[in-house]
Structures are given as structure tokens and as C-alpha cells.
Amino acid sequence: xxxxxxIKRRRTSISSTQQITKAMKLVSTVKLQxxxxxxESTTPYFNYMYNTICSMLAKTKNINHPYLMxxxxxxxGVIVISSNRGLAGGYNSNVVKLIRDFDExxxxxxxxxxxxxxxxxxxxHRGYQVAVDESDVMEAPxxxxxxxxCKQLLDAYAAGEITEIYLAYTHFKxxxxxxxxxxxxxxxxxxxxxxxxxxEGSNVLMNFEPNPEEAIGMIIPKYVTSLVYGxxxxxxxxxxxxxxxxxxxxxxxxxxxIENLTLSYNRxxxxxxxxxxxxxxxxxxxxx
Amino acid sequence: xxxxxxxxxVEIITxxxxxxxxxxxxxxxxxTEGEIGVYKNHVPTTVVLAPGVVTIHEEDxxxxxxxxxxxxxxxxxKVTLLAEVAEWPEEIDVARAKxxxxxxxxxxxxxxxxxDVLRAELALKRALVRQTIVG
Numbered sequence: 071x072x073x074x075x076x077i078k079r080r081r082t083s084i085s086s087t088q089q090i091t092k093a094m095k096l097v098s099t100v101k102l103q104x105x106x107x108x109x110e111s112t113t114p115y116f117n118y119m120y121n122t123i124c125s126m127l128a129k130t131k132n133i134n135h136p137y138l139m140x141x142x143x144x145x146x147g148v149i150v151i152s153s154n155r156g157l158a159g160g161y162n163s164n165v166v167k168l169i170r171d172f173d174e175x176x177x178x179x180x181x182x183x184x185x186x187x188x189x190x191x192x193x194x195h196r197g198y199q200v201a202v203d204e205s206d207v208m209e210a211p212x213x214x215x216x217x218x219x220c221k222q223l224l225d226a227y228a229a230g231e232i233t234e235i236y237l238a239y240t241h242f243k244x245x246x247x248x249x250x251x252x253x254x255x256x257x258x259x260x261x262x263x264x265x266x267x268x269x270e271g272s273n274v275l276m277n278f279e280p281n282p283e284e285a286i287g288m289i290i291p292k293y294v295t296s297l298v299y300g301x302x303x304x305x306x307x308x309x310x311x312x313x314x315x316x317x318x319x320x321x322x323x324x325x326x327x328i329e330n331l332t333l334s335y336n337r338x339x340x341x342x343x344x345x346x347x348x349x350x351x352x353x354x355x356x357x358x
Numbered sequence: 359x360x361x362x363x364x365x366x367x368v369e370i371i372t373x374x375x376x377x378x379x380x381x382x383x384x385x386x387x388x389x390t391e392g393e394i395g396v397y398k399n400h401v402p403t404t405v406v407l408a409p410g411v412v413t414i415h416e417e418d419x420x421x422x423x424x425x426x427x428x429x430x431x432x433x434x435x436k437v438t439l440l441a442e443v444a445e446w447p448e449e450i451d452v453a454r455a456k457x458x459x460x461x462x463x464x465x466x467x468x469x470x471x472x473x474d475v476l477r478a479e480l481a482l483k484r485a486l487v488r489q490t491i492v493g
Contacts, residue, residue: 108374115373118440122431126404208436213442277403279391288390288406289429292442298375 081331088324094157095276095317098310102245105307109242115299125278125294126276126286133277135283136228137249138257144233146180147201148225149255151239151301152189153309154208159316161240163308166192168250181225182230186301201226211306216299224291227256235294239301240308246315248308253301255294321323366398366416370439376443377391378423385437386417387425396437407441409483411491422447424491426484450488459485467476 086139127138152162166189169175177197184190187205194200202222207215226232235256239246278285368385370378386395388410409426416424427442468477 111375112373114376115440118371122429122440174431194432218440250468279389279403279405281455285404285406285429289404292429292440295442296373334446 074335074342077331077335080166081328081335083147084324084327084331088321088328091320091324095314095321096185098313098317100107102307102310102314104246105310106242108346109303112300112303116296118210119293119296123258123289126289132234134291136257137286137289140257141230141233142229146175146234146236147226147232148175149183149185149219149298149301150189150193150235150301151208151224151237151305152184152186152192153305154187154205155338156188157316158309158313161312161316162186162192164250165189165238165240169198172252175236180287186221207302208306209296210298211302213295213299216302217295220291220295220298224294231273237298237301239305240312241309241323242304242311245311247312253297255297256290258290258293283310364398365417366434367436369436370412370425370441370490372441372444372446374475377441378414378421380414380416382414382416386413387411387439389430396432398439400432400436402434405432407439409480409487411460412439412444422491424450424487426444426482427480428489435461445488447491451490451493452489455485455488455492458482459489 079246142210150165152165156162170193177199180198181186181201182193182198183202183204184193184200185204186208187203190200190203190205202219204215204219207219223232227235237253237255239251241251242248268310365381366383368380368382369376370380375393381493384395384397386393388408390404390408391405393410394405407425407428407430412423412425414421414423422437424443424445424447425439425441426443428439428443430437430439458481462478462485465478466482
């Protein structure tokens with residue numbers, strides 16, 4: 071059995087860890103609230119953007135545009151959104167795992183555009199190539215950041231260096247549920263059902279100015295940028311949500327450990343008192 | 359006059375917020391093809407926005423805002439502007455816009471190697487729009 075002093079030292083150390091995790095939980099709760107609000111205020115834009123793209127594609131089915139066509143030969147560009155800091159449970163490793171488990175993306179045929187240091191570390195460790203590291207963006211993502219990153223990607227796409235663009239991030243479903251997601255951004259693939267769905271309500275003939283090809287050429291980059299921006303905002307919310315949960319369970323685990331240690335400390339103390347008493351009595355008997 | 363019938367819904371949405379939502383009798387804005395004014399029952403059109411001033415004609419006067427980049431979907435009873443940036447006049451920092459104008463001018467006149475002319479021109483355009491709307 072551990073000595074009383076050892077138990078006491080251990081208990082103190084755990085309770086100071088508990089204070090840290092508690093503080094971290096509070097901080098991420100506040101950050102989560104802010105990020106959640108932000109994520110909510112951005113949703114209308116993305117919904118609208120998505121609907122517009124769907125209805126645009128529904129009405130312009132037979133247009134040949136590089137953004138819509140499958141090409142071969144180039145690499146796959148993957149945007150990986152993770153966090154710069156750890157202690158967020160499985161948040162970062164889930165994104166890494168998602169990419170590793172996706173058969174079409176291998177270290178040989180892909181190029182990563184990393185936003186978030188932890189995900190980048192996890193993937194470079196397994197042999198993936200990083201083309202661009204934009205981890206600093208994660209501190210406070212803005213629309214300008216998203217459009218700058220997308221411009222790099224779209225330039226590489228136009229030059230034929232990459233022929234497909236994927237986006238990996240953590241979708242913020244609600245405060246407790248965050249699921250890692252992998253989306254294919256380009257070439258645009260919107261399923262027939264979704265096109266049919268969005269087409270139903272508006273059977274109007276849409277005109278495009280200057281003309282459909284040019285309009286698509288200008289609008290799709292905006293669509294990609296808006297998706298990336300939306301993903302960044304959701305990822306921030308998910309990160310803080312994940313950290314809040316991780317720290318919450320760490321705090322309650324610490325509490326449990328402290329309870330157990332307090333119990334064994336008290337037992338050890340009682341044991342030593344009993345032992346002392348027995349020794350005194352035994353000594354007194356020996357004298358008399 | 360048929361009061362109710364000449365109104366249509368105008369929505370201006372930016373990535374960060376719903377910038378404006380209301381009824382208007384006319385809206386004017388700048389597109390890549392030139393300035394246009396839209397009344398109710400316009401032919402459904404999708405246009406790409408150019409930096410410029412958006413004027414919304416409401417029942418009690420007009421509202422102006424600066425809009426930079428984005429696109430607009432015009433339906434016969436609804437106009438939606440998906441703008442990357444939209445600002446009310448009171449949100450604009452004139453000093454900053456002026457500085458941006460000078461910077462862009464300098465860049466364009468210096469003609470350095472590797473200059474992104476398009477970007478500099480857009481920056482100049484934005485700075486000018488911001489100043490017009492406030493002034």
C-alpha cells in the first residue's frame with residue numbers, strides 16, 4: 071500500500087489538473103457559444119448558394135465547363151480542416167482517420183492543403199504530401215482567408231496540377247454531435263435527386279448574363295469559397311464543442327480519482343493510527 | 359395605384375449575416391454588364407455583380423449600400439443578392455478607403471513586375487465605391 075505522503079501528493083496533483091481542465095472547459099464553452107452563433111448567422115448564405123447552384127445546374131445540363139467535367143492525370147487536392155491545439159478528444163484524429171480510410175485518396179495521388187496543425191502533423195506522419203499550410207487561419211477564419219486559399223486551389227485546378235478537389239472537415243450538427251465529413255468540391259457533382267428537388271419549385275426559365283458558361287465560371291469559384299468558409303466556421307464550433315466535452319469528462323474523471331484517493335488516504339491514516347496504538351499498548355504491557 | 363402589386367422582396371445576404379431583407383419597389387445595382395434597375399416582374403435572370411452602389415427604393419425613401427463581388431438571382435417577385443461583402447454607409451471607414459485608393463493607384467502606376475493588375479484595379483474600384491456612397 072502506498073504511503074500516506076504519496077497518496078496526498080498524488081491527490082494534490084490531480085486536483086490541480088482538475089482545475090486546469092475545468093478552466094479549459096469554461097473557456098471552450100464560451101468560445102463554443104460564440105462560434106455557434108457565428109455558424110448560425112452564416113447558414114442562410116450557404117443554403118442559398120447551394121440551392122442556386124443546384125437550380126443552375128438543373129437548368130444548364132449540357133454545358134461543358136472545366137468545373138463540371140471529369141479529367142484525368144492530375145493529383146487530388148484535399149483541404150484538411152483541423153485544429154491547431156490538441157486536448158479536444160478525437161476531434162483531430164477523426165479527420166485524419168477519415169482521409170486515411172477513404173480509398174481514393176492515397177499519399178501518392180494527393181496533395182494536401184492544410185488548415186490546422188494537428189491534422190497536418192497526423193497526415194504528414196503517414197506520408198501525405200502537404201502543398202500549402204495555412205494553419206494560422208484557424209485562429210479567426212474570415213471570408214478573405216477562405217477566398218485566398220480557394221484561389222490557390224482553383225489556380226492549380228485551372229493549370230491541371232490537380233483535377234479533383236476534396237474538403238475534409240468536422241460538421242457541427244449540434245453541441246454534442248460533430249461528424250467528420252469529406253466532400254467533393256470539384257468537379258461539381260450534385261446528385262440527380264437534389265437537382266430534381268430544387269428544380270421542382272421553380273420551373274422558370276433562367277437567363278444568365280453575360281452567358282451561362284461565363285456565369286458558371288464566375289459563380290462556381292464563389293460556391294467553392296463559400297463552402298470552404300462555411301466549413302471553417304463549423305470546424306471552429308466543432309473544435310470547441312469537442313474540447314468542451316473532452317474537458318468535461320476529464321474533470322469528472324479527476325473528481326472520481328480524487329474521491330478514491332481520499333478514501334484510501336483516510337484508510338491509510340486510520341491504519342497508521344491503529345498500528346501506533348497497538349504498538350503503544352504492546353510496549354506498555356511489556357513494561358508492566 | 360395598386361399599392362401592393364408593385365412591391366417585391368429584396369434580400370441581400372453576405373457570408374456573415376442577412377444584410378437586408380424587405381420589400382422594395384425598385385432596386386438598382388451594378389453588374390459586370392453594366393448598371394441595371396429591376397422592377398417587379400423582371401425576367402428571371404442570374405447576373406454577376408460588380409463593385410458598386412446598391413440603391414433600394416422602399417416606400418419611405420431609398421437606402422444605399424456598397425456591395426463588392428457576388429451574384430444576384432432575379433426572379434419575378436424576388437431579388438436575391440449573394441454578396442461577398444456588403445456595407446451600409448455608416449459602416450465604412452472613409453480614411454481607410456482613401457488609403458486603399460492611394461495604395462492601389464500607386465501600385466497601378468508603378469507597374470512592378472508580377473503585379474496582379476486585376477486585383478489592384480478591383481481594390482481601387484472598391485475604394486472608390488466606398489467613398490462615393492459616404493460622400
